[in-house]
Amino acid sequence: MKVHIYTDIASLFGQACRIWMTVLVEAGHEVELVDMGMTTDKPLPAVGTADLNLLVTGIFAFERFKAWGLPARGKNVLWMFDPLTQQREATMHSHKWLAFDAIAAQLDAVIAMDASIASYVRTWHPTLPTLQIPYLVAEQAITKPLAESERNGQVLLMGGHTPRRAAVEEALQGVGVATEFLWAGVWGAERHQKRQRSRISLNIHADPVHTYFDQFRTLEAWAAGTVVVTESTDGLQPWGVVPGVHLAMADLNALPPMCVELLADAPRRAQMTREARDLLRAQFSPKRWRQDMLSIL
Structure with a gap:
């Protein structure tokens, strides 16, 4: 064919x-x-x-x-x-x-x-x-997490500019947290490297009504070996994603203190990253979905 x-x-x-x-x-x-x-x-x-x-x-x-x-x-x-x-x-x-x-x-x-x-x-x-x-990640795209000493970023967000995202950026900067909120597109190897070098990859919904599980950004961060902090999200349970185990989750106003807490706890971030990558390989690998993919032919 x-x-x-x-x-x-x-x-x-x-x-x-x-x-x-x-x-x-x-x-x-x-x-x-x-x-x-x-x-x-x-x-x-x-x-x-x-x-x-x-x-x-x-x-x-x-x-x-x-x-x-x-x-x-x-x-x-x-x-x-x-x-x-x-x-x-x-x-x-x-x-x-x-x-x-x-x-x-x-x-x-x-x-x-x-x-x-x-x-x-x-x-x-x-x-x-x-x-x-779901969105899938190949094994070769899952890179070894960088050591804490190799990371030069604190909190990273990549997505379109919205007032609610900008408000969280301002709140984080107000308590002395270094942020990198990238509103324009960053793709390819540079995108992966930015995730690798950050300590937290932050997901905030563009609006408060459509709170879907952003597989693309979440799985990207897991593959790069970086912990995910996300605004409260629907649709995690079908994939076996457990808040507090595979990622950290909170309502919008609670995201800044959650980030501060996690930045101070490198062992917890490392454990969460290990759990997330195990789930990534189990639930979102091409091998897991191969028969479904071929069924469209």
Whole structure:
């Protein structure tokens, strides 16, 4: 079988694409990666036909698919990472359902990152086949944690600027904690290195109403060997994630004192990191999900 894997941000989704390529090639299929880039004003690349088009894509690709259509030949399957919600208060995410709905009729199946995405698809597009496969991390992407003496960062957050995230940054700086809140995209090796060198990787929801489990940022940090502190989050239980064991969790206003407490407790951070990486290998490895991945063919 010939498979095309489409992506729009190769430096962000490249690892996920490579996992699919490895699994499919090992199963005897011919696979080609199609990097569309982040442009939205031109047709899809002319790459010939495939039996399966696997779309490992973000919002840039949604807009491009909406304007120019999906690949004309072959089965089109979307691996969906972006949260889907029609809640207007979810200002960073509420526009994504419009982009998804615009292309849903052209899709043959959706692979949902979690139950919330699967529920949205089944509610609003009940005839569209849906299965769940989480974000995955290959063993070679799990690097040895740096020693405490090798870390030069305290609290790191990477994500879009929102007032609630900025308020936590200000609160941390007010108690003397060094922070690195990166509002613009940092990708590839530099992104991984920043996580490695930080003592805490902080996750804060963009808004207070759509509190989904941010698998992408969490698993990235675990793979880099850095403890995760997150705002209170839905959807942890299905994956076996236990607050206080695999990550630290608190409501928004309690995040600064929680970070201060953890920064002072290197042994606890090290133990939490070990537990998290054990779970990462058990629940989010390609080996664990291989049969589900091949079931889309």
